[in-house]
Amino acid sequence: MGEPLRHVVGIDFGTLTGRAVVVDVADGRERGSAVHPYRHGVITERLPGGPALPPDWALQHPDDYRDVLRVAVPAALRDARVDPADVIGIAVDATSCTVLPTLADGTPLCELPELRDRPHAYPKLWKHHAAQRQADRINALAAERGEPWLPRYGGRVSAEWLPAKALQTLEEDPAVFDRARRFVEAADWIVWQLCGRETRNVSAAGYKALRQDAAYPSAEFLRALHPRLDGLLARLDGPLAPVGARAGGLTAEAASWTGLRPGTAVGVGAIDAHVTAAAACSVAPGRMLAVLGTSTCLIMNAETYRDVPGVCGAVDGGVTTGAWGYEAGQSGVGDIFAWYVDNALPASYARRARELGITPYDLLDSLAADQPVGGHGLLALDWHSGNRSVLMDHELSGVLLGLTLATRPEDIWRALLEATAFGARTVVAAFEAAGIRVDELTAAGGLTRNRLLMRIYADVIGRPLHVVDAEQPAALGAAVHAAVAAGAYPDVPAASEAMGARRRETYHPEPARRAAYDELYADYRELHDHFGRGGSGVLHRLRARRNRPH
Structure with missing residues (x-):
């Protein structure tokens, strides 16, 4: 008898739904899938059972992420008819920058009874645009001071990113800022729930939290924005890991949610559009990928760094290790x-x-x-x-x-x-x-x-x-990263070559x-x-x- 088939699970946490796929490690063929809509959807008008929100707010509820683990993953396993013992890894991606404030143990602040009616205690979704004025001040100060990281973001920092959202929290609800011990990306928080330990992916830290050349913006710069904003640095102080790395093993509790075995390898979290590059076999330099959804991300690798005005970010190792990853995009499509x-x-x-x-x-x-x-x-x-x-x-x-x-x-x-x-x-x-x-x-x-x-x-x-040609390309990309985290492939490019989707059609101008x-x-x-x-x-x-x- 031959060796049993080996599989991995990839989960894509999108804007409105979570999507799970079970994928063959050898060739990337999808064996089963499931989609679960978020119970709370995108929170734009008022908090669940609570007060109304101002314009340009967009929040989510963290229990919707847990529901995807509890519902979509077991459903995908049933659809695939796969023995959990044959699943060697699981990995997730999520929208970014979608960031939530938590206690030191990862408890979301919005789940504390005394904070459930405070909007800043909830995860701010990527399309939360109410921090534009904070972003404008970050840009003006960085330009005035000649901050060396600013050109890496095309000369402008977005209101969608972590520093602007954290500054908005500090200025509008300092009690929530003070209560938070962590500001963490949704993908990293979900991985925390899966393996019981905090891990931050270098991609989100680089593109969305302004980490360049192994450092976040200086405490001096942050204090110049707000006398207490340098406290943000301690709230980002989690262990960093590259894309495709192993974050840990599945806890017994997470195994009971998902139907997988305890100890199953858990990959480091990732940004949705970035893992899609692996699914699309678009990780080689010069290959640009447009991920077309509610918004659009345009992702590509290059061998060298160049200033690109208006780019969302250029990060060494941001998409795949060993290349400069560039991200741009459109907020609404x-x-x-x-x-x-x-x-x-x-x-x-x-x-x-x-x-x-x-x-x-x-x-x-x-x-x-x-x-x-x-x-x-x-x-x-x-x-x-x-x-x-x-x-x-x-x-x-x-x-x-x-x-x-x-x-x-x-x-x-x-x-x-x-x-x-x-x-x-x-x-x-x-x-x-x-x-x-x-x-x-x-x-x-x-x-x-x-x-x-x-x-x-x-x-x-x-x-x-x-x-x-992929029904759920981001989830497939997460599965590619799961295979690397489980040791089936040495790196993301190798896994992408073996497991990535073939192209369905080419449109010629x-x-x-x-x-x-x-x-x-x-x-x-x-x-x-x-x-x-x-x-x-x-x-x-x-x-x-x-x-x-x-």
């Missing part, structure tokens, strides 16, 4: 499409979609697909959730120009799809202008199922777009559409620079009026 369908689609279109037995998204795609480029006469800026790259400004907002009495819903729909493609092209252009070659472009994530969107991206960016989009993109860049680089402050004034107490 799928979220923009969902906003339009949920809030602006006429009832007659929704009714028509029901009659045809299709989704409103499919109806809009079918109506917009054959339009000539520019035929709708519209142009949009994809800033409904602010701008992550290259402007790094979450107080910007969406723009739609060219409306007439002849404008139809499908016209607006196509303009929104195109706007997100223009935003991606802006990022690619920034990399290449800085001397970082983009030899290959691959897309992964739920939005790759939209054929019209993929065609638009290929035409707008003007290069072939490869699409990954059509020359006439590409040329037409070049003209429209020039107009997009004119608007982009006018509204985003100081030509007009109207978007900031509108946001300020919206957020003003009424």
Whole structure:
């Protein structure tokens, strides 16, 4: 008899759901999977049974993460019909920067009875954008002082990242800041629950907590922002480990949740888009991966470091050990499409979609697909959730120009799809202008199922777009890291080569559409620079009026 098949479990903790897959270590084939929606979803309007939230807040509840371990992992094992004894490793990824304050033992502050009605005690989701003013002050001070780490982030720190969120907590609810003994990324907290020991991944520490060259920003810099912010350093003081490393073994309690055996290897936590690069076989230098979901992350490795204006971060070993990992992105993509369908689609279109037995998204795609480029006469800026790259400004907002009495819903729909493609092209252009070659472009994530969107991206960016054949690419990427943590492969590139998903389809740009989009993109860049680089402050004034107490 041959050796029993060996498997690993990968879990992707997304914005609204957790997804678990059971994967064959030898070739990455998915044996079983399960998806579990978060009971609390994204908390944007009021705390569970508690007070209302101000604008631009986005929170989560940590028990939703535990529910994924209790429900999705056992369900995936049942679906795979795999003996838990044959599972050699488990690893997780999560959105980032999604950060929560905890006690020294990892207890989330929001689960303490006396703090359950305090918003700052909850995990701040990646798209919590209420700390923009704190981010602005971090940027201004870092530029004034010439902080050497600032160019590694394209010259601007995001409101989505840990320092801005921690400073907001200290300024708005110092009692919560004082009670917290740790500020920890969601992925690292979940790993803590699995193996009973705190471990921080170097990727999140580098990209989201400003750790460069083995150090966080200095205590002196933090005190210049706030006399007590240097206390943040002690709250980040956990053991660091590289991506793909083993964080520990599964505790008896976590084994009872998941249905796995105690002692099963637990991989170090990771950022969702970064593990997807392993699933997409896109870890070699020059291969850019666009992870298309509620937002978009653009990830790639390079052999050398270069300053890239507007990049979200460049971290040595941030994606895979031994390479400089670069991250950029767009704060809203799928979220923009969902906003339009949920809030602006006429009832007659929704009714028509029901009659045809299709989704409103499919109806809009079918109506917009054959339009000539520019035929709708519209142009949009994809800033409904602010701008992550290259402007790094979450107080910007969406723009739609060219409306007439002849404008139809499908016209607006196509303009929104195109706007997100223009935003991606802006990022690619920034990399290449800085001397970082983009030899290959691959897309992964739920939005790759939209054929019209993929065609638009290929035409707008003007290069072939490869699409990954994986139903749950981030969870597969986590499984790749689990295999490395369990010792099945020496490193992430080797595991990626063996277990990564094959490409399903390649979209090639059509020359006439590409040329037409070049003209429209020039107009997009004119608007982009006018509204985003100081030509007009109207978007900031509108946001300020919206957020003003009424």
